Amino acid sequence: MTAIDEAAGTTPVLQTEGITKRFGAVVALRGVDIQLRSGEVLGLVGDNGAGKSTFVKIVCGFQRPDSGRILIDGREVHLHSVKDARAHGIEAVYHDLALVPQLSVYQNLFLNREVTTLGRLGWLSTRKMRAQAQAYLDDIKVSIPNIEAEAETLSGGQRQAIAVARATRQNAKILLLDEPLAAMGAKESALIIDLVKDLAANRGVSILVIDHNYTHLFELCDRVNVFQQGRVTFDRRVEDTSLEELTELMVSEYRRQVMAGHRELGDEVTAP
Template identity: 45%
Template sequence: MRGIVKAFGAVEALRGADLTLGVAEVLGLVGDNAAGKSTLMKILTGVHRPDAGEIVFEGRAVAFHSPRDSRALGIEMIYQNLALAPNLDVVGNVFLGRERTKRVLPRVMEWLDERRMDAETRKILDRLKIRMDSVRAPVARLSGGQQQAVAIARAVSFNARVVVMDEPTASLAVKEVGKVLALVSELRAKQVSVILISHRLQDVFTVADRVMVLRGGRGALDTRIGDTTMDEVVKYIVGADTGGLSHLASGR
């Protein structure tokens, strides 16, 4: 993404933001609540259109007019609320809106192919090393970490090549945070690129290859994780010296 500009009325959300992402790379995208992170990702996923700038995907310029356009290229976003149907089971959520069917009477009637969807769901979960007691359990009964896993499985089922995750560990218990971060690593191992939006810098430093700081709608820092520290990232987030502010690095 190059020189992305986006305004909502008199408010400039993005002022020439750039973002690069490599194959099988995890990028931690951080910044305060008005930095422009969500707007930039909504442009990447076709929810918003930029006022200026361009998106280049695998060497060619692309334009997204809707999320369907970005999804066609394998770009998926998992929002913080996960957008799951709590009363449906794991299989129903993975295939929601694109259910597999089989013909009962040629050209007359189709039924849901439950057996096929069940098998494909189990295959996706196995591929990501996700353990579920039952793929037929209602999602509402699952823990927060398990629900996050279902959302990731659904994204992968669309043959995702880029997955954007918005605060995936924000509401999770400590024991489940590690499981979600392990899933991020597993996506990378499967050659899927991940953009991890998070206020929890310890999560970013645990799993990301690079970290990018947005501030005021522009990039303030873009560097390899091994070339920076949490204190330096906090400095760029707040735009000031980090003296006495290192507690922000933990997300507390």
């Protein structure tokens, strides 16, 4: 809590202003404003098609907005590619995509950032990597029984943790997590929740979480933003809202859409 209160007056780590994006006739984003503070976990919810995935793709440099500004630490940046975003410390983590199943935990942690000797020959300093990997995982309190184990032998939660650890070890300051607790048992979820909270509280990592599951969001996040029709329509700290309020919000949105659909249908019928 205190981390956010302290940060409340300061410049957000990530801020967007009036981000818009359309795909042909479809308007995906109609001006999205968000503020992510240092060490904050912000949840993004919304129906399918509300625009959160498009928004996240823009923030991680995969797509470019039609208009609007992205500010990192108060300075405007232009993210032309995923690499660009990464250079600014923004990294999306997809646990089912990030790791090489046949490589060990420590090799995955050092993927393409290997510690080598002999210069161009690229001789792997296995011992150094192992030690550094173990030290880093201990540091962020991720316990993996054996860092020599191949990634495919790990559980989904452990893989997610390793993927997150790799991103933060490579100095990611803003993490984008897509349904980080999806298809996880209670124990697995606890591992990820602890990791996310620890990274945010003790390392100042700021985290954007997309999730459909409100329970997960309440467990993970400090604050939630609701996306509706390409805009952020609701912005509350989790202690100031409730599962019921969010659910009611989404249901009323659903009703409104159904009504609008009926009206459109009615229009079509009456106007030949």
